Each structure stands twice: as C-alpha cells, then as structure tokens.
Amino acid sequence: MQHLPKHIVQQAQNGSREAFAQLYQAFSKGMFAICVRMTGNLSEAEDVLHDAFIKAFNQLQQLKDAQLFGGWLRTIVINECIRWAKTKKGIFSLENDATNDWVDETNEEAWWVNIDITLVLKEVKALPDGCREIFNLYVLENMSHKEIAYQLQITEGTSKSQYHRARKLLKEKLTLLNR
Amino acid sequence: MDAFKKYMQEQMQTIEEVDTPSDEVWQKIDANLFQPTTNPSKLLVLKPFVKYFAAACTIVFIALAWVLLSNKSVPETNNSLIAKNELVKQSNNQQQKAKSHTTPKQKQPITEKSVKPTNQTKPGKNQQPKIKQSPSPSYQGEGGIGIINNLENSFVQVINLQRNRINQTPVYAENQQYFKEFIVQLNQLEKEEKILKQQVRQQGITNEVLNGLIDIYQFKLTILKQLQSEIQKTNSKSLQQQSPIQKSKPYFINI
Numbered sequence: 190m191q192h193l194p195k196h197i198v199q200q201a202q203n204g205s206r207e208a209f210a211q212l213y214q215a216f217s218k219g220m221f222a223i224c225v226r227m228t229g230n231l232s233e234a235e236d237v238l239h240d241a242f243i244k245a246f247n248q249l250q251q252l253k254d255a256q257l258f259g260g261w262l263r264t265i266v267i268n269e270c271i272r273w274a275k276t277k278k279g280i281f282s283l284e285n286d287a288t289n290d291w292v293d294e295t296n297e298e299a300w301w302v303n304i305d306i307t308l309v310l311k312e313v314k315a316l317p318d319g320c321r322e323i324f325n326l327y328v329l330e331n332m333s334h335k336e337i338a339y340q341l342q343i344t345e346g347t348s349k350s351q352y353h354r355a356r357k358l359l360k361e362k363l364t365l366l367n368r
Numbered sequence: 369m370d371a372f373k374k375y376m377q378e379q380m381q382t383i384e385e386v387d388t389p390s391d392e393v394w395q396k397i398d399a400n401l402f403q404p405t406t407n408p409s410k411l412l413v414l415k416p417f418v419k420y421f422a423a424a425c426t427i428v429f430i431a432l433a434w435v436l437l438s439n440k441s442v443p444e445t446n447n448s449l450i451a452k453n454e455l456v457k458q459s460n461n462q463q464q465k466a467k468s469h470t471t472p473k474q475k476q477p478i479t480e481k482s483v484k485p486t487n488q489t490k491p492g493k494n495q496q497p498k499i500k501q502s503p504s505p506s507y508q509g510e511g512g513i514g515i516i517n518n519l520e521n522s523f524v525q526v527i528n529l530q531r532n533r534i535n536q537t538p539v540y541a542e543n544q545q546y547f548k549e550f551i552v553q554l555n556q557l558e559k560e561e562k563i564l565k566q567q568v569r570q571q572g573i574t575n576e577v578l579n580g581l582i583d584i585y586q587f588k589l590t591i592l593k594q595l596q597s598e599i600q601k602t603n604s605k606s607l608q609q610q611s612p613i614q615k616s617k618p619y620f621i622n623i
Contacts, residue, residue: 209398210398213394213397217388217389217393217394218388221387222385234389239396243401246401299371299375306376306379309376310383327373356372
C-alpha cells in the first residue's frame with residue numbers, strides 16, 4: 190500500500206483541498222480494485238468508492254495517527270463494500286445451489302499453480318453475486334467465516350458454502366480456459 | 369489456511385491493478401466534500417455570538433408560540449427573560465418575608481463554576497455584577513423546586529414536541545450509532561439539569577442556577593432540532609440512492 194508523507198494527511202485534517210486531492214490520487218486505484226472485485230462491475234464500484242472516500246474525508250479528524258491512513262481507509266472501503274452487499278437481498282441464499290460437493294482442501298491438487306493470477310482475478314470478478322463477495326472477504330481480505338457471517342448477517346455455514354461454491358466455479362472455469 | 373487462499377494472498381502482493389475510476393468520481397467527491405454538512409462531532413462548537421443569537425431566537429420563538437397558543441398574560445408567557453425576572457422578583461419577596469428562617473451557612477450563593485453546564489462558555493457572564501449575599505430564600509427544598517418546575521413547564525412542552533417528532537420520524541439510512549452523539553449530549557444535559565435541581569433543593573435558587581437551567585433547556589432544543597435536520601438529510605440522501613425495491617427497512621430513534 191502506498192505511503193504518503195504524514196504532513197499530507199495532517200493538511201487534509203486541517204481542511205486542505207489540495208491534500209484531499211493528493212490522498213485520493215494516491216489511494217483511489219488500490220481502493221477501486223477492492224470495490225471492483227467486490228461489486229463485479231465498474232459502475233457500482235465507482236459509487237462505492239465515492240461513498241467510501243466521502244466518509245473517510247468527513248471522518249478524517251478521528252484518525253489519530255496519520256501514518257495509518259492507508260489501512261484506515263481500506264477498512265472504510267471494505268465496510269462500504271459490505272454495506273453495498275447487504276443491500277442486495279437474497280444473493281447469499283443457497284436454496285438452488287448444491288452444497289454437498291465441498292472441496293476437500295487437504296487433498297486437493299494445486300490446479301491453480303500454472304494459471305496466470307490476472308486471469309484468476311478476472312474470473313473472480315465474474316463470479317455470481319453472493320459467492321464473489323464472500324470469496325473476496327475470505328481470501329483477499331482475510332476475514333474469517335465468523336466475521337463475514339456477522340458483517341453480512343448470514344450464517345457461518347452460508348459463508349463457507351458460498352466460498353466453496355466460488356472455488357468450484359473458479360476451478361471449472363480456469364481449468365477449462367487453461368487447456 | 370487452505371493452500372489456494374495462501375497462494376492467492378501471496379500473488380496479490382505482486383500484481384498491479386489495472387482498473388482506474390473515472391474522473392467523474394473525484395469531481396463528485398470534490399463537489400460533495402466541501403458542502404456544509406452537520407458534523408455531530410462539531411455539534412456544540414459554536415462561536416459565542418452565534419450561540420447567543422440562536423438562544424435569543426429560541427427565546428423569541430418560544431415566547432411567541434406561547435402567547436399565540438395560550439393567550440395568557442405576560443407573567444405566564446414562555447419568554448425566559450420575563451420568566452426569569454418574575455422568578456427573581458418572587459424570590460426577593462419571599463426572602464424578605466422569610467428572613468427569620470435563614471442560617472449563616474446558607475448565605476453563600478451557588479458559584480458560577482458549579483452551576484455552569486459543561487461545553488458552555490459565556491463571555492458576558494463574568495461581567496455581570498456579583499450577586500449580593502442575600503439571606504437564603506425560604507423556598508429552599510420544595511419551594512425552590514416549585515419555581516423551577518414553573519420554569520421547566522415553559523420549555524418542556526416544546527422540548528417534548530420536538531422529541532415526539534423525532535421518535536416518529538422513520539430513519540432509512542445509517543444505523544443508530546450514527547446518531548449516538550446527539551443522544552449522548554442530551555443525556556449529559558439531563559444529568560446537568562438534575563444536578564442543578566438538586567442544588568436548588570439544597571441551597572435555594574439564584575440567578576446562576578436559573579441561567580444555567582435556561583441554558584440547558586435552550587441547548588436541548590438546539591440539539592433536538594439539529595438531530596431532526598440530520599435525520600432528514602440522511603434520509604433524503606439514502607432514498608435518492610436506493611431503488612424502491614431495495615429500500616432498507618426503516619427504524620425509529622427513541623429519545
């Protein structure tokens with residue numbers, strides 16, 4: 190994550206428009222990537238990014254240590270993505286999905302090793318609603334299934350099921366593409 | 369941690385993000401950022417003259433509302449200045465009648481420091497003439513509280529009206545924590561009000577106590593009004609952003 194001089198954050202805390210612009214310039218791309226992975230489309234990702242930055246800049250006074258700005262901003266962005274996900278009612282439901290063929294993580298062959306990571310990320314973005322958000326939170330944001338369940342107000346079982354669904358879909362798609 | 373998750377996390381360190389937001393995003397942020405918004409954390413940071421102006425407007429509004437609604441005579445109006453003068457006159461009359469009840473210990477009026485609610489500064493206060501050490505009024509205890517209750521009744525009607533209005537307003541956005549700051553401040557004012565009333569019971573009523581209570585009631589009204597405004601603002605923003613199908617379930621703040 191990019192690190193900016195501390196004084197830029199402090200200037201922003203004093204209300205400097207230029208400092209806000211510099212912070213946006215430095216962090217928007219990385220934060221936008223999170224939003225795109227979570228929402229799956231550019232337009233909604235931009236809305237979430239906008240809301241996250243507005244919230245961050247309005248609450249900047251609460252940040253005591255200017256050097257922690259990057260991590261603090263990332264938390265706000267993730268929370269905004271979660272808030273966005275919660276507005277999509279029913280996407281975490283697994284009524285029509287088979288939940289019996291969970292991946293055996295201990296014995297699974299490493300099918301992903303020879304696949305370009307950018308291709309993997311491209312397919313992650315294309316995952317269906319529901320499992321895409323949970324995959325991102327669990328794998329890329331390193332949240333536990335318990336935390337995900339609490340944040341998204343679903344059960345821990347649903348979180349795990351959606352994750353395994355995402356893995357299964359990725360494996361099917363990527364091994365097909367890699368042939 | 370499963371192997372795939374570990375692999376993904378390792379690889380994420382190496383990649384460069386290709387998606388960039390459009391310029392419009394920053395333009396919207398820039399435009400929205402410097403619109404004046406009510407920040408709960410800056411709720412009570414008002415310049416003195418603005419505070420006095422707001423207090424004066426509140427007093428005038430209350431006075432007009434009371435006169436128009438009740439058609440009562442001047443001593444019963446809600447004007448806090450007139451009410452205050454009447455109450456002080458009453459206190460002086462009763463002091464003269466009840467001289468024999470005073471004791472040396474009770475002669476000291478409540479100091480400004482002990483009476484003044486937190487978060488308030490009144491630059492003009494120090495310039496007021498010191499209150500003479502008058503014999504303790506005979507309306508300590510229940511008598512003093514009776515006078516305070518009369519004062520409170522003048523304000524409580526409007527305060528309760530505003531409270532009910534807020535309690536009945538559905539909130540479509542933000543969780544209750546967002547408005548917590550307002551409720552914390554109201555609770556703080558309630559505590560300070562109780563402390564002042566206790567002082568009236570124990571030591572009688574003085575100008576400082578009276579001013580302190582009036583300030584508290586005025587502040588309560590200001591906070592309630594700002595809370596109402598903030599709810600309306602966040603509601604309209606949320607309702608604009610959400611489609612009718614996606615409208616989140618409203619909740620009600622209970623003050």
